[in-house]
Each structure stands twice: as C-alpha cells, then as structure tokens.
Amino acid sequence: MEDQVEEYLEDEEEEYEEGAFRRWGLLIGVGIGVVCLGLIVVLWLGRDVFLAPVARLMASETPTSTNTLPPPTATFTAEPSETPTITATLEPSPTLMRLPAMEIMSLVSGPPVVSDPFDNNELAWTGLGENSEFTIQEGMMVLRSNQQGKPAMVYCSGNCGPFKDFYYFEAEMFDERASDFGFGLIFALNGQKNAYYAYKIRPATGEYGLFKFQNGNLLPLIDWTASPAVLPAPQPNVLGVSFLEKNIDLYLNGTRINNYTDRNPYSEGQVGFVADQDGVRLMINKATVYELIPRTPEAPQQFPTAAGATPVVATSTPLRYTLTPTAPGSCPRSVPSGTWALVVTAVGNNVKIEINGVVYELKELNTVFYLNLNTNYVVKTSNRTYEYFLTECKVIYIKAK
Numbered sequence: 001m002e003d004q005v006e007e008y009l010e011d012e013e014e015e016y017e018e019g020a021f022r023r024w025g026l027l028i029g030v031g032i033g034v035v036c037l038g039l040i041v042v043l044w045l046g047r048d049v050f051l052a053p054v055a056r057l058m059a060s061e062t063p064t065s066t067n068t069l070p071p072p073t074a075t076f077t078a079e080p081s082e083t084p085t086i087t088a089t090l091e092p093s094p095t096l097m098r099l100p101a102m103e104i105m106s107l108v109s110g111p112p113v114v115s116d117p118f119d120n121n122e123l124a125w126t127g128l129g130e131n132s133e134f135t136i137q138e139g140m141m142v143l144r145s146n147q148q149g150k151p152a153m154v155y156c157s158g159n160c161g162p163f164k165d166f167y168y169f170e171a172e173m174f175d176e177r178a179s180d181f182g183f184g185l186i187f188a189l190n191g192q193k194n195a196y197y198a199y200k201i202r203p204a205t206g207e208y209g210l211f212k213f214q215n216g217n218l219l220p221l222i223d224w225t226a227s228p229a230v231l232p233a234p235q236p237n238v239l240g241v242s243f244l245e246k247n248i249d250l251y252l253n254g255t256r257i258n259n260y261t262d263r264n265p266y267s268e269g270q271v272g273f274v275a276d277q278d279g280v281r282l283m284i285n286k287a288t289v290y291e292l293i294p295r296t297p298e299a300p301q302q303f304p305t306a307a308g309a310t311p312v313v314a315t316s317t318p319l320r321y322t323l324t325p326t327a328p329g330s331c332p333r334s335v336p337s338g339t340w341a342l343v344v345t346a347v348g349n350n351v352k353i354e355i356n357g358v359v360y361e362l363k364e365l366n367t368v369f370y371l372n373l374n375t376n377y378v379v380k381t382s383n384r385t386y387e388y389f390l391t392e393c394k395v396i397y398i399k400a401k
Helices: 002-045 047-061
Strands: 114-116 125-127 132-137 140-145 152-156 166-175 183-189 196-202 207-214 217-226 237-244 247-252 255-261 268-275 282-291 339-346 351-355 358-362 366-372 377-380 385-388 395-400
Touching: 125 132, 132 152, 140 152, 140 268, 152 183, 166 183, 166 268, 183 237, 196 217, 196 237, 196 247, 196 268, 207 247, 207 255, 217 255, 268 282, 351 395, 358 366
Parallel strands: 339 395
Antiparallel strands: 114 282, 125 152, 132 140, 140 282, 152 268, 166 237, 166 282, 183 196, 183 268, 196 207, 207 217, 237 247, 247 255, 339 366, 351 358, 351 377, 377 385
C-alpha cells in the first residue's frame, strides 16, 4: 500500500513539473511576441528616421538617366582644343531678337507661322549631306561642316513649309570661331535639294551677298558687297529676307540693305542655314517665318507711336530706339523702351480704331502702335472692345474691321 502511495505521489509530482514547464514556456513565448510587436510598432512609427540613410544610400548609387532628343544627323563632338559649351557672354536670349522692319510689319498676315527658339527639334531640322553636322542645345542650333572645303547646310523638314511666294524669314547668328568665311540663310530650297537661294554675310570683311544655286553652280545675284550694317564678331547679326514673287529684299539688323528682282525665280521651297566652310562654327538663335500679303511692300506714311500722341512721319532712315529693359523672353528688343507693341490688322477698307478715345484711320494692312507700360488702354474696333494694362513688354495682335 505504501508503495502505491509513493508511486501516486511521484506521478503527481511529475505532472506538476510538466505543467509548470508548459506554463513557463507559454509565458516566455508571449513575452517574446510582445517584444517583437513592440519593435515593429517602434520601427513603423520611426520609419522616416531609420530608413532615410538607406534611401540616401540607394539614391546615391542609382544613376540618373537623361532623356534627350538626338538630332536627325550625327551629333557634333568638339575637338580636344574646342570648348563645347557656349561662352557666358554670348548666351542666347530671346530679348536679342528684333521685330522685322516697319515695311515688313505692314505686310505680315498675323503672328509668326514659325517661331523656333531651339529648345528641341520638334520641327525636324535635317542636315543636308553627311558633312553637315548640327546640334540643338541651350536654346541654340550649332552648325558646322566636318569635311575640309565643303559647306554645311541644314533645313527645316517638319511643320514649317514649304513656303511659297510671300514670306519673310529671319534668324540671329554668329560664327563662334570668328573665321573669314561666310554664313547665312537659305530659302526656296526645292524638294530635290539641288536648287535654292543663299543670303550670306562675312563679318570679318564686313560684306554680304545674295547667291542662287542652280545646275550645280552658285551664281552671285548680288556679289560680295561691303556694308556698315554688318556687325563684326563676336557680335551677332540678325539676317532677314523677304520673298515677294520675283522681289527679294535683304535685311540686316532691322534695316533693308538691298533688293534683287529675279526674272526666273524659285517660287516655293523650304528654309534653312548655311556655313560656307569647315572653319565656321555657326551659332543660330531663334528662327522666325512670317507669311506676307501678296503685294510689293511700300514705305508706310504714318505710324502712331502711342495713344494720344501726334503721328510721326516715317522716313527712309530707320528709327533708333533705346533697347527695352524687360525680362528675357518678354519682348523683342527693337520695341521702344518702356512700351509694348500692338499690331492691328485692318480687314477691309476705311478701317478705324479707337485707343483711349483717340480715333486712328488704318491706312496699312498692319499698323504698329507702341503703347506705354503700366497704363490702362481701352481699344475699340467696330465690333469688339479690348482692355489692356501691361507691366512688361509684349507683342499683341488684333484685327479691326
């Protein structure tokens, strides 16, 4: 009997020890779970602090890709002796551009049909020949030839023409190398790319010329001619050409310098640029094309300079103004200082416009009014009323009937 009691007690003791062990195991497991859950909560609440160094480390080890639009021809790679970046003093700016001469503004049919600041290659500029290399960068086109003694040409093959008979083409450009060679505009480039006109300047000698390429030869229509209007390097020159059927007028820095009547003209084609030799590194800033009305330009007789002012009589001498001190991109610098330009297109005959109570009769298709900044203007036509208060220079186009 005693043996049975001892055996029973031993069994009870073993069961008690096993139960105690299970209870301690359960408590330890619960404790570990609570600690893990607490760590998770702490890490979640402090994720910004703990994960920031990891994010910075990963970001520093991950290269940043740049998505650039390559030009349609080979990208120009600078020679070791060259600096591929543009000199800071020659940094392109839209404020360097000018409005065309008054006789052109009197013929334009509205805002520019092409106004390319060379931020990208949306207009599909294309090199003519394997030797023509160009890039579009930092708001400029850079054109050069990669073969000795051969010219480089680029033309606009996208939504920019071909233009026919009545248009005006303008761009600002300079030769970064200040070479003795010529450069300039090409226009009326045919579909076979074997016929065109070229209006070029040579700043080193102060000369300009107009040439016609036909049957494989470059014929001088106006041979190289000296002109004080040609600005020497490193100053940029604004070249402009108007094509009105057979009449070709050449403009330089806002002034008409010569004209030529071609009895056998090219009437239609695309526009572009040319650099005569491989020694030229041509920098081009902003290409602009206006469509013109189909008539020969005549010198305007009167242009009001501001509302309420006495109209001034235009002469053959171009008007000189102080450059407009406005923010980049806001206005061409040929606009008089402290003013903005209102271009009014007359639709019909005997058209009148009222500006702040003063009535003007519009004798030209397009009349340019230079109006003061920081001034209220009420402009009335026969069917509309406009109100303006400009604090920076802009060019605004309206129509009057």
